[in-house]
Amino acid sequence: MRAVIVAVAVAFIISLFGTPLAIRVFAALKAGQPIRSLGPASHQGKKGTPTMGGVAFILATVLAYVAGHIALTTLPSEQIAQVPPTMTALVLLGLFVFCGAVGFLDDFIKVRKRNSAGLSAKGKLIGQLLVGGGLGVAALYVPSTNGQTVASEHISFIRDISFLDVGKVGSVIVFVFVIMSMSNGVNLTDGLDGLATGASILVLSAYALIGFWQYRHWCGDPTYAANPDNYCYQVRDPLEVALIAAAAAGACVGFLWWNTSPARIFMGDTGALGLGGLIGGLAMATRTTLLSIIIGGLFVIITMSVVIQIISFKTTGKRVFRMSPLQHHFELAGWSEVNIVVRFWIVAGICVAIGLGLFYSDFLAAMG
Secondary structure, three states: OHHHHHHHHHHHHHHHHHHHHHHHHHHHOOOEOOOOOOOOHHHHHHOOOEOOOHHHHHHHHHHHHHHHHHHHOOOHHHOOOOOOOOHHHHHHHHHHHHHHHHHHHHHHHHHHHOOOOOOOHHHHHHHHHHHHHHHHHHHHHOOOOOOOOOOOOEEEOOOEEEEEEOHHHHHHHHHHHHHHHHHHHHHHHOOOOOHHHHHHHHHHHHHHHHHHHHHHOEOOOHHHHOOOOOOOEOOOOHHHHHHHHHHHHHHHHHHHHHHOOOOOOOOHHHHHHHHHHHHHHHHHHOOOOOOHHHHOHHHHHHHHHHHHHHHHHHHHOOOOOOOOOHHHHHHHOOOOHHHHHHHHHHHHHHHHHHHHHHHHHHHHHHHO
């Protein structure tokens, strides 16, 4: 537990005090956010706000992971965790960094060309495919000493569903799909000051709790698993999962200080794709793939608003929403930006609470 607290504190401090430095650097480089002319008129005032802020909290999370492990090695009682760096950490941090790198390329092109087009949709998807595929192979084909891999060959809900065995190749495909879906979901949610950051904090905090709960009831703990009455989780490196999720949440809290309305910096696709990739990886590592649809419910709702809008317009020529993603529909309906953000945070919190409730209910049922 001490290692997780250290990681959160370090990530928060680095992000809180490092983000102003990022603001100055990106402002000096004239890395201002281009604004779509077709977007809400109120957004034109945000033109030129420094972007690529995701660099700050991604770097803070990586440094916090190192600090957390320094604290971890001083605790003999926590030697059950594998010696770093674990494959779980490499996969999760790899998703965070390399999905963020795809987003950084997109942001860089936007800034360089001074328009909001950025990397083509095809190029962005290819980048996500390469990152997800490469790390998906590592997650499925590199077992630990006890035979556990980072991801499972089964489709999972709150744990593996035994009859849904899709094999290693099938699981890599599922892994890629989850990473691409979640990273694009967070990216679509980004667009109002603090919206994606606050929602991500809630989701990451949920996965920090899930990871730590799995660590305390882990099949890899011989003392706990020795009792046949105890239910244990067949996962790999759950303390690593908790540490990384908590560190990322802490880093995002520090970033939110500067990203809340009126934002002094945007996370950009750098942050949005990175966060989505990490959240997708956490879902696979904790064996909660389908549960992530509920925990990340706000991202799913906003993504579906875009899908519904596209299908409706292409089939009937009519739009269901004034504008998609959904947050812009409410902007055009007259809601203030702050009202939308806070109310969407409430929706995200409800989704997280339901997801955690289902997770804990399953544990009680398994123990009973």
